[in-house]
Amino acid sequence: xxxxxxxxxxxxxxxxxxxxxxxxxxxxxxxxxxxxxxxxxxxxxxxxxxxxxxxxxxxxxxxxxxxxxxxxxxxxxxxxxxxxxxxxxxxxxxxxxxxxxxxxxxxxxxxxxxxxxxxxxxxxxxxxxxxxxxxxxxxxxxxxxxxxxxxxxxxxxxxxxxxxxxxxxxxxxxxxxxxxxxxxxxxxxxxxxxxxxxxxxxxxxxxxxxxxxxxxxxxxxxxxxxxxxxxxxxxxxxxxxxxxxxxxxxxxxxxxxxxxxxxxxxxxxxxxxxxxxxxxxxxxxxxxxxxxxxxxxxxxxxxxx
Amino acid sequence: xxxxxxxxxxxxxxxxxxxxxxxxxxxxxxxxxxxxxxxxxxxxxxxxxxxxxxxxxxxxxxxxxxxxxxxxxxxxxxxxxxxxxxxxxxxxxxxxxxxxxxxxxxxxxxxxxxxxxxxxxxxxxxxxxxxxxxxxxxxxxxxxxxxxxxxxxxxxxxxxxxxxxxxxxxxxxxxxxxxxxxxxxxxxxxxxxxxxxxxxxxxxxxxxxxxxxxxxxxxxxxxxxxxxxxxxxxxxxxxxxxxxxxxxx
Ligand SMILES: Nc1ncnc2c1ncn2[C@@H]1O[C@H](COP(=O)(O)OP(=O)(O)O)[C@@H](O)[C@H]1O
Ligand SMILES: [Mg+2]
Numbered sequence: 001x002x003x004x005x006x007x008x009x010x011x012x013x014x015x016x017x018x019x020x021x022x023x024x025x026x027x028x029x030x031x032x033x034x035x036x037x038x039x040x041x042x043x044x045x046x047x048x049x050x051x052x053x054x055x056x057x058x059x060x061x062x063x064x065x066x067x068x069x070x071x072x073x074x075x076x077x078x079x080x081x082x083x084x085x086x087x088x089x090x091x092x093x094x095x096x097x098x099x100x101x102x103x104x105x106x107x108x109x110x111x112x113x114x115x116x117x118x119x120x121x122x123x124x125x126x127x128x129x130x131x132x133x134x135x136x137x138x139x140x141x142x143x144x145x146x147x148x149x150x151x152x153x154x155x156x157x158x159x160x161x162x163x164x165x166x167x168x169x170x171x172x173x174x175x176x177x178x179x180x181x182x183x184x185x186x187x188x189x190x191x192x193x194x195x196x197x198x199x200x201x202x203x204x205x206x207x208x209x210x211x212x213x214x215x216x217x218x219x220x221x222x223x224x225x226x227x228x229x230x231x232x233x234x235x236x237x238x239x240x241x242x243x244x245x246x247x248x249x250x251x252x253x254x255x256x257x258x259x260x261x262x263x264x265x266x267x268x269x270x271x272x273x274x275x276x277x278x279x280x281x282x283x284x285x286x287x288x289x290x291x292x293x294x295x296x297x298x299x300x301x302x303x304x305x
Numbered sequence: 306x307x308x309x310x311x312x313x314x315x316x317x318x319x320x321x322x323x324x325x326x327x328x329x330x331x332x333x334x335x336x337x338x339x340x341x342x343x344x345x346x347x348x349x350x351x352x353x354x355x356x357x358x359x360x361x362x363x364x365x366x367x368x369x370x371x372x373x374x375x376x377x378x379x380x381x382x383x384x385x386x387x388x389x390x391x392x393x394x395x396x397x398x399x400x401x402x403x404x405x406x407x408x409x410x411x412x413x414x415x416x417x418x419x420x421x422x423x424x425x426x427x428x429x430x431x432x433x434x435x436x437x438x439x440x441x442x443x444x445x446x447x448x449x450x451x452x453x454x455x456x457x458x459x460x461x462x463x464x465x466x467x468x469x470x471x472x473x474x475x476x477x478x479x480x481x482x483x484x485x486x487x488x489x490x491x492x493x494x495x496x497x498x499x500x501x502x503x504x505x506x507x508x509x510x511x512x513x514x515x516x517x518x519x520x521x522x523x524x525x526x527x528x529x530x531x532x533x534x535x536x537x538x539x540x541x542x543x544x545x546x547x548x549x550x551x552x553x554x
Contacts, residue, residue, distance in 0.1 A: 190381035190410030
């Protein structure tokens, strides 16, 4: 409940603190993180290829928006579908592996998608990216207005958060956590573990796809890096910094990550160093990320007063 | 009537035949123990029965149908539930969630799998609580599994198997690593379950199972070397030799 109030307050206040475009990016990246964390935090699967789904959705929906003038909702639907389907393909190949092989395979398949995007210049624009993605008006609302688009993104973010909360509180959420805790026992009590991992992939892919389309419409372009390993790494990074053990971790992580990268990149070209430091602090002291750090400080301060 | 049978069941790991042409008949409603020294192949036999890996040869028949080669995740749904020799629980979960996961897996319907709250399944929750109560852990339902004692983890191990409401319980050394006092409690627990379930009990300490078993099969180097009532087994010279050999080795 407290978390919800905080998030609502953040949604309302954020555009007054940073530019609406940055504020939108934070919630879009948070949707992306929510999808990853179903795999990373809940199922215990470190997917290092989430930009496959994010980027594929951005390209497909972006292309259709640009050349076929589809509506906003159609674009969102297509993005979600492309994210889910690409995750089904990738997941199918990955869920049978475990440990390092699993991570490497998600990475390798991500590279494969990247090179397709890199080579297929007639559609994707290759290194130059795919510019000219429009933000069509809907129900008389002009989404070219950054504030209107921010509100649209915020609503979709809140909807995504609500959906993800339903999922993690459902039996599926318990089963995925059970798989994280003990795969052998989960199988023995009657769950087809690879099938459930695949389901986690598909749901995570759908969230990534939604984030991908919103991203393409936000910047009006699908840059090649949207499907590159840096994007995959960033979302893992942000989620770990925020705290993968909590539903809200990726949201805080997105906040920290986007805010740092936007505010620091203009003052200091080596700003990723800061992220590196933040990451080391998390790994060494706060395995649960910002969420855990906050929790500890909160409890400590209550004890001392 | 035999509820669970194996016919010449074998499993080889390379040159080692861990289970060698084992033919077993477990009668419905009985407690059937399998004893044998460490390394005799008892756990491997359970792994075959529960689909951890397929047998090299032979068949498994459960309730009249051939279930050879059924994958592990289907076995619980057929009504066979196992406990593990090495405690194999969900450490970060509360005890209730540990058993709930097993109860839900075998519940009649998975409706609402993706959207209904997990605590809105009264049947699975009731079954899970009953399983915890059966092993005497009802009071600790909300504690995380990693924080309870080894003895209690062994009880939890049993509760997870019970929560599936199985027809056959396969218990792999439930008293492994327990003190004499805890062992007595565990034996009493198993005795209390007798009659409610068909039970196959693995044990390597003979004295524990003599009083609770209806029938005993003796395994040695992968093969069954004797079968009978506890009295018959106690008198059997070959069994004594295997056991003395096993202890001396
Ligand atoms: N997965 C496996 N791979 C190779 N050898 C195994 C495997 N499982 C068991 N064994 C071997 O099979 C033999 C029987 O082991 P096990 O069934 O655990 O005996 P028990 O439970 O009677 O003590 C042992 O020699 C053991 O090393
Ligand atoms: Mg054993």
